[in-house]
Amino acid sequence: MATRPGLMSRALTGWGFALPFAVLFLVFTAGPVVASLVMSLTDLGSADLLDPLGVDIVGLDNYARLFADPKFVTAAVNTTIFVVVGVPLTMALSLLVALGLNSGLIKFRALFRVGYYLPVVTSIVAISVVWRFILQPDSGLLNTMLGLVGIDGPNWLQTQSTALPTLIVMGAWRNLGFGMVIFLAGLQAIPKELYEAATIDGARKWAQLRFITVPMLRPTVLFVAVITTIGYVQFFEEPFVMTRGGPLDSTLSLAYHTYNQFGFGNYGYASAMGYVLFVVVVLLSIAWFRLLRNNVD
Structure with missing residues (x-):
């Protein structure tokens, strides 16, 4: 049985190994998160960087301004459309x-899996060059x-009428490979005995998909839905x-609008916008868990 000095030594050793990560986490993650929360309650702007003591606490005024900002409302609507259409489309295709x-494919499954997954890890710049070539109006x-x-x-x-749908299709194509890999792993984890028993009982392919595949994939569906939703909201x-958010803000997203506000030097306002986006992500994740959790259990 370990003595108290021995336990203390082991604890100090463990903390010694964890200390570098803890310091990096506090400095580069927790610190900026807390700082941005404080910033969202102030009127901090680029002009205040030379005189930090001139910053005023405005409380929740930044959050109230958001919903009176036509650009924010437009960005919120665009993001909602992107999520509501893009997430089911991406999951269905995946x-x-x-x-x-x-x-159907056993021998070349790995090759096709890599091929479908390539857009996920390919640079967005390279993808945009290809899509711009495909979507050129004249040639x-x-x-x-x-x-x-x-x-x-x-x-x-x-x-205006085609810019956002085009980006939705592009996003679904680009992210299809991620969901495909996860769904394929979930499908391969389903016991083959279930399908054999269903076949003996006379169940056809559609019945097997509806009563075996889909229920057994619900944990996988939950994971893909949450991860895809988080990515699409942002x-x-x-x-x-x-598109740079155009034409006429028809593709302006919440994340892009937040980025623009930081670029304009509206740090307090942009921080509030970032926290609204964070709350939306949390609420949507909770909604997915509530929708699928009982079925998963």
Whole structure:
């Protein structure tokens, strides 16, 4: 049995190994989080950096201003559309591809898995170059193909009615590989005996999908739904690289609007916006857990 000096020595050794991480966490994570929370309660701007003592505490005024800001409301609506349409689309496509790879392809499954996953790890700059080439209004591949059947394609990224849907499709394509890999792992974890028993009982493929595959995949669905939702609520790279939030703010997202406010030097206001975004992420995650938790258990 260890003595008290021995236990103390082991505890100090453990804290010694944990100390570098704890210091880095406090300085680079916890510290900025607390500082940004304090900033959101002030009117801190770029002009106040030379005179920090001139900063005033405004309480919740920044949060109240948000909902009277037309740009914030527009960004919130765009983000809501991106999430409500993009998350189910991405999950459905991911599950469809995973089902195809799991049932039909055994020999080349790894090759297709890597191919579908490549957009996830590819630079957004490289992806944007390819998509801009495809979506060029005059010489792009998509409009050229549409022209062959007599359809005059629009300027996809510079037309209000098509810019956001185009980014949704691009986001679904880019993130499809992540969900596919997770769903494929979940499908391979389902015992084959269940399908064999269902086949013996006369269950067809659709019945097996509905009563075996989907219920057994609910923990996987929960994970993919939460991770995909968190990523889509914070969508920033697509409008930043492809459209700069245009045309006429039709692709402006909450994350991009927050980034712009920091760039304009409105640090207190931007911090409040960031915390609103954080609360939205938490609430949506809780909603997914409440929706699927009982079924998962």
